[in-house]
């Protein structure tokens with residue numbers, strides 16, 4: 422192995438070790454995170470930090486989430502191999518790529534057309550054919566494809582958006598950061614049971630806000 426390849430392998434090992442240390446213990450999630458190279462979803466100077474457990478800037482003033490948070494959210498969502506999943510907040514596409522390894526079909530939407538275009542290119546390059554990325558205001562979900570078995574929101578909402586709850590299948594699970602933007606938010610898991618909606622508070626997180634309408638480049 423060349424010195425560079427050696428160094429990359431070492432960093433990837435450390436990356437997986439950090440995930441385990443922070444509580445990502447689900448083997449399927451760890452396997453997906455080992456397979457999907459985070460570096461592919463970063464750009465420019467930030468690519469050098471792809472295997473560090475920190476959020477990084479991407480285009481349109483947004484961020485690719487911290488890997489341990491991606492792992493913990495994926496674990497909390499419990500996606501199964503037959504599930505149809507909706508992600509709100511495509512961003513870099515990294516989270517959607519992880520979900521694509523664990524679910525049957527992934528729909529991911531972002532309000533920024535440029536982010537959707539870049540992420541779609543990466544999905545194509547990596548041959549992740551079960552992901553569809555669309556430009557849309559995800560607070561309204563994706564009525565054409567509803568209902569979903571799992572919904573993951575990767576931007577903070579003041580409350581779990583009603584249209585998303587309505588698009589959750591019975592037995593379905595939604596994970597969403599809830600709280601005012603610019604403060605610490607709570608990661609909430611909502612399960613639709615026969616009796617109605619069940620809410621659990623999982624941990625504190627910090628996400629960019631869910632914003633109404635499409636991005637300004639339109």
Ligand code: SAH
Pocket residue numbers: 483484485486509510511512513514515516517530531532533536557558559560575576629630631632633634
């Ligand atoms: N999951 C991403 C990180 C998400 S950052 C990743 O793996 O890289 C949050 C994203 O939510 C941003 O890209 C932002 O544009 C998007 N967003 C914010 N409000 C939105 C809305 N109403 N509908 C769709 N996307 C939204």
